Amino acid sequence: MANRLTARKVETAKPGKYSDGGNLYLIVSGTGARKWVLRFTWRGRAKEMGLGSAASVPLADAREKAASARRKIAQGLNPIEERKRDGGIPTFGETADDVREALSAGFRNEKHKAQWKSTLETYAAPLRTKPVDTITTDDVLAVLKPIWTTKAETASRVRGRIEKVLDAAKAKGFRDGENPARWRGHLDHLLPKPSKLARGHHPALPYEEVATFIADLRQREATAALALELCILTAARSGEVLGMQWSEIDFDKKIWTVPAERMKAGREHRIPLSTRAIAILRQLEKLKAGNFVFAGQARNRPLSNMAMEMVLRRMKIEDATVHGFRSSFRDWAGNVSNFPREITETALAHVIGDKAEQAYRRSDALEKRRKLMEAWASYCEPKKAGNIIQIGRRARA
Structure with missing residues (x-):
């Protein structure tokens, strides 16, 4: 196939959409974020199946994932639903990385992008290896409680970012039900309100x-x-x-x-x-x-x-x-x-x-x-x- 991608092209491609054949595409955002997408038609409707970030999924692996999905389609199976049944649910860490890359165009600067990553890697570390569909309210509380009263602003940001990651997982079909990190009507019954927490102030010389x-x-x-x-x-x-x-x-x-x-x-x-x-x-x-x-x-x-x-x-x-x-x-x-x-x-x-x-x-x-x-x-x-x-x-x- 003459127009197939190369590993070099994957690393250096400018913002745009690039076909590798067989409806496998490399999508490069304006910020340089790269992801794999398989496009297919299911029961008359166009579908897209994410195959991961190109930063963590090499070209050869993306092709194999796409080939596996096409085989399921040929058997009359929806590869997205089958992935859920096969235990092909991404971890919270994988989903968080994908969400961060997708949102990076809206970040104020590189520092904000780095903070988004570091807070989840540091404070939400216990969640990173868990399949994203298994995370419960108890899991979220286990992350938030140790810092909720001592690092109020950081804890509030961590909660919001966990909520966003889990919302994205649901939108992609990896989760069902309510978001366990939601504040209003959920965690607000289990944790003290942020406004009542002591905010950290920097001691100042008079x-x-x-x-x-x-x-x-x-x-x-x-x-x-x-x-x-x-x-x-x-x-x-x-x-x-x-x-x-x-x-x-x-x-x-x-x-x-x-x-x-x-x-x-x-x-x-x-x-x-x-x-x-x-x-x-x-x-x-x-x-x-x-x-x-x-x-x-x-x-x-x-x-x-x-x-x-x-x-x-x-x-x-x-x-x-x-x-x-x-x-x-x-x-x-x-x-x-x-x-x-x-x-x-x-x-x-x-x-x-x-x-x-x-x-x-x-x-x-x-x-x-x-x-x-x-x-x-x-x-x-x-x-x-x-x-x-x-x-x-x-x-x-």
């Missing part, structure tokens, strides 16, 4: 103590210490700072532009840089090595995501986290400054209002935020001149 903290921080000759100070001054998330690249910095306009794929909201975010923030970047520019501003030990890799937390530990700061400095900034802005709340929320890269309001709010109020961030930097500046770091001092990782 804003009144930030200047004193920075004075101590500047005594530490380390790249991670400079990263932490910049993180505080920009009110950015630690991952945004550690992933900062030189190409994102406009020194002339004093703007740091964080690309959408590195933002939690999946939208590009411009951050006005205060005078002190620019000074930190100029210091690091003299030591420039590779694409990352805060370069790590490995070639062209940033500092570890624990680098700034380790600075806090070495400074014996036990009642604050790196992320908590965003709360310090917010509290200062609300209690001390006269800047409007929406300017502060925009500085924190929070989504403001509903979709209609967001559509009209096209400006990111950059210049208003510039005044805010300069005021914050001034507030954070240690009062004793002796605590100011020498810009020419070499930073060490």
